[in-house]
Amino acid sequence: MQLTVGEVSGLIAVAIALLQFLVPNALTVILVALLSQEQNAVTWSAVSRSLSNSIWPVLLRSDSASSRGVPTKINLVTWCRPLALAMIAIAAIITPIGLYEDLLPSEEPHLVTFQAVVDTGTLGSGTQPRSDLGFSRNCGYLARLQCPGTTVVIEVSSDANWTNSTVEGDQPYDRRVPKVLASLYQSGLRDQPSSVSSFFDIQARQYQFGSEQGTFTNETYLLDSFKPMGSMIMDDSISLVDGLIVDMSKGRIGFRKHTIPTGLVYGAEWNEDILFLEPETVCVDTNLTYEVQIPVTDNVYNPAASSAYLVDKGGWVNMNITNPLTGPWFEDMQTSLLDNGDPSLQVRAYQAGWWNNVQNMYYFNISKPFTNRTAYLHSKLGERYPVNTSSYGLSSKDELLFGKFGYLFDGIPTTDYMPNGSFYLSADNYTGPYWSNPWNISSTNYSDIALTCAGAYGGDKANMTNIDIKCGLLLGPSSRVDGTTSNVYAPGSWWSRPIYSCASASKATIKTVHFNYNASRSGGLGSLNVTLIADKVYQDKSEMPLWGVEKPNMNLSSITPFWGLIDPSLENSVNLSTIRAEKIYIPASTVTWFTFGLAAKGTFNYLPATEGSPQIWSTIYGATTDTNINLGFDYTGSTNLALHQKWQKILTNGTGAAQIINLMYTDYAANYFTSTRSWLTPRDSLPPNLGETKTKRAVADAASNGQVPVQVYQRKIRYHFVYGIPAAICLVITALICTAALASIVFRQVSLGRIRYYIYSLSAGRLLGAFLFPTEGDPRADTKTWIDQVGRKPVRLPDPDAAGGGRFEKSHVRSYSLVDQKDSTKVATTTALDIDEGDSGTSHRSAA
Template identity: 35%
Template structure:
């Protein structure tokens, strides 16, 4: 890879400069001795004559360079030298080497970053920021859009706390209703109750009445589901659904018009987006937001659908693109616990027992399938300890060898996908499952009917109705249950994971001819809850929504029980099928004329019943905060029926079209624990297209300033805005780059401490060092050798006087240091030393001083 100047940062340049300096520090000490040696004159005998003091200076300069080490000179020798002297003298070289490395590496750890300035925190005014993405362009404006509420599924029903007037009468022929007036409006005092709890929250927290449908239409009396005439025939708004954009492949926190979307774990937070004033480096802050998030739990049935792909077109079965489709018992039959599972349906808000519900669905699916295959009779006299007449690994064919019986799953062309269905046991369709035959579940005793025309006789006449009851038993309630706190929105069904190749270790998404595949099956329950989360934002860049980033979403932590949210749910005598109760944050349990269920805890499982999916044709009213979450659940469990449902054109969430999505589903559907995340992410993607939040931290917006800005806005109090931390540029450091510098610093500190201690105890000092400097001065040694005591190195040193100590060098230079000394190289590397009138002088022309 070629590195250009544009790839370098400040740290890289600093390191390069330090490397250049280190190189200079190596080159110059090597080059200058070369120059010095070149100016020293030698005669024909290689003799050089300079003054004695010059020899001291030349020796110090040459031996303090790198040349003694490079040339293995005497001063760099370790032979015959005591170890402690070698260690101390070598430390200089080691430290020099480490210092050079540290000088180059240490600057590389420097970098500049933008960080929070803890000293610059302010409460500032927020302003609206526009979403210029597809979500912003696809969200229609609305101003003072009224709420509308219609209750009753198959008959007219007055909504709780409404001003409608309906009279019911009964006789032998049935029930009759007379609608005197039907008011779709939600009274203001009802709205006030479910917004009262916001006064105890940050101004950023929304209520149920801060949730609006992203798309809406206007309805008239003729569109009413039960023939009533709401509002005397005047048009009223109803929610609608239009898919704007899908973010199903995004593994991130997203900000879209009116929402914070958690595509990491699932969930949407309601916020009409605003931001503080722009600054050069941006700002950051945290807000409490109302979140509605799905919660899905799956249980492995320990059954798989296994199949292969034909090698040649001639091998394809008549009705299918796959061959040898079998149901494989991975322990779901052989290891089934025979005691009939139960769970409690009381106090479900604090203990929803979602795993127990999903397990009951899986148990019913497996038990009914075992009866269908006649591998056990769960109602015989063997008792609870009886074991099934099957084994792990047994396979049950779901198609004939010639393909004459069409399998229900996968369909002839839709085998390469993830599939979600509300129907348990639908893999038995076409191989003998009965239609509309009831099964007594008391002890799972059945009446025998003769089966025929199928792969299996189905001796216990297991029917679709029986399988549907498995769903009811998993959900725990039905439409005729009371609309109360314990009956929250839930849906159960089967999730068929993305196919996994079994004849290869690779997680392939290429369906090769002759390959073998396996599809895991899970029983899943899905519900939805409201909670408060703390969201951290960062704003920097352009003055629109693209500059707003969500850096963290986490559950709000409460110091004690009293500080937890107080949730209220509308109390009535209605059935789930007739009314979706209102819910929200309330200020106190006593709310005057409105009767409530009250609960104080971190979250609230939302009440209601999944009556149907989203529809682009429009709903029956405009109160999305009490309905959209259940519609999302219904839509997910109806995805397997068709991609277009009730006029609803939704993306392909199966992965059949998107290979990237199929690969993601392959990874997540390998285990029951991660399969629930698939449902959560699909729900989040649908919900982000269905609703929008209207509460923001900015003030009232001038009408007409912007079509997107002109929506119903619930503004927060200016004094209730969060503290904003503004960002500043700071220099930071990657500490691993400082390791060489730390080593040098450590060694330097140790050496400094040791030298200080030695000095304090009198083992060393300036006078002692001076003595050894004079003793090792080459010029003094030469003069002493040549002239005896006249040049003795220590003769004139007086350590008690600094001035005299200094003058001793001057006196020596004046007396003996200027004396010319000739040094030549003799036989066998011996030195020949000569000086004028010196008694110890050696003849320069001596052939061998040893003879």
């Protein structure tokens, strides 16, 4: 049983309260046992005080505890005392229970030295040591081109067969990033805390070595690589791995080479500004679904062909007949990006889904091109169109799948023309309807949908408005058409899967991260936790970071542009576009155009900050160029029932579909990316093959020895105030009583002499003395005088066993005895005094 300090204090208070009740009352019993009938008068006063202060008068219902016949106001005041004492006892027991110890951060920050911490987990162990070769860039597609900022001069010539590149003076082709450009895209870090990363702090977790022997270079250079090491897709929390903060609850990664405080007893907490890479996806319901039926009989001897249908849930019959791809729609999206930071993903996903639906309508002859679609619309809500598909049929009914536009079913020809204008969906195992395809729809009609959605072609220029966007179809896992939640594929049951058109991009932004360090743990990365990731708050636009994107007047097919934080004094640099905003979207690059997916050997460059995201998006949307690589993760849910159920739970609408894609991106990104920036890194750190610049601020950073202001945990006593209610009541009662007592004194209703008078007058010994020795002393004399005069005189009470076994008989006669000491102190004569209460209530005293 776990007990808090407060609970233990409460139990101690209970024990003390019991002792305070038990000991005085038990002593009263002992006192009575020691008493004889003969004591002097002052002794009877002391005994009376002990008896009156015990519980025995209440238990024995004596007159001193009676309220009968007592005036109401006197009764009220006399009963306030035990009630107040009872409340005080309750408060003494309950009040300490609210006490507890807690570790609280200090109010003022303390400078604490940080040190690097190693990730011993799966991703940390699989991360390769950083290479001194640094970043590399290759420019050109059909021919090698001179990269911006380099000094080597390349002449390009073309003939009918080929394009050739010649380096003047036989200089080697230098793949290294020019120092001036590296400094430019890290320059904005001078205005940021040391925890913020920029372009050249973002690296690939794995890399390969490349080399090119011959005319241009004979040097070795780095290429990014991808080797899956561990999936966190089932995690819904924030994890720390080598070089990253991985938030699987929201879907995002933060770049931080982890460090922890040193020399602390309990721990600390603090905030850091961290550069994050966030996926952003919008999915639009196409209002089409796939429906498949589980065969009634299916075995190896008598296989049953599955039934698959494309069902119109409003995607055709209720479609918008107006073409959204008319007018200056693309220019409007670029303007929205620059003015509002909006990449128009909703518009892109809708346009792509609309276009895909229209081409399918033409294929099924639901409508025809160049007409008013409402005049030639052969569909209705719930209409089912039999199809055959090798990708989305019965075998994949329980999987989350992605596909290119135009891949919803098999049979679309790859050319614009077909013999006789018709063909079968599948001649091998399908004997259903014969689709004539009267408008000769081919794969060419679908080929530009994804490109138009992305908006970045190989011939477009690399700049800030041409951003990396990937589009495609998402087909969710199947659910029962009859609405039941069963995951058992019963024979004859029908299953439906939704179809979404999605558009994705990734953005860089700075967020405020709250860290918690527990020094009582092992001291490794497990002692560090992220408790909150919040958007960074800016008072106005002037406080927002200045972002820059390279605009080298080169086509996307030929270059991977840089981006990063820019020093305001350099915003007018050549080949640079800048914007002051909360975020910046990763620009399109050669990888975007060629749709390179994640592979064991990556692209032509080592520029992960720009090329990592398009590789991840291409892999998710299924357009990888390396189809043989085993990416190691099964995001479909076909082999993982828990993941399958997670996708079913999330994918209830377009927002859920987008969340799934963002989580997949984050999981891939955690395995692909790492970073090198920490509190120990100078702000002006550059790639290792370029050396480092030493600005005054960098020197100051180095001199700080990694000291960071943190709020150090301190052990403090805290209190749950609900347990203080009895104490508060006691304080109120005390205040009222003290106020009434003070008012009585102020208005002269009471004085010390008046109090002394009632104490003397009601003292048992004085009453007996005044009654038995009326002439021996003054009852109102001070205590010392009265004791000398009367207090030492012996008084014998009646025998308690004389009548009724110690109970006084109801009689009008009461007897008291005294010892006459007039003649001698040693020889006493008993004198009996009888008090007879007559009917009239008058008293008569006689002596015998």
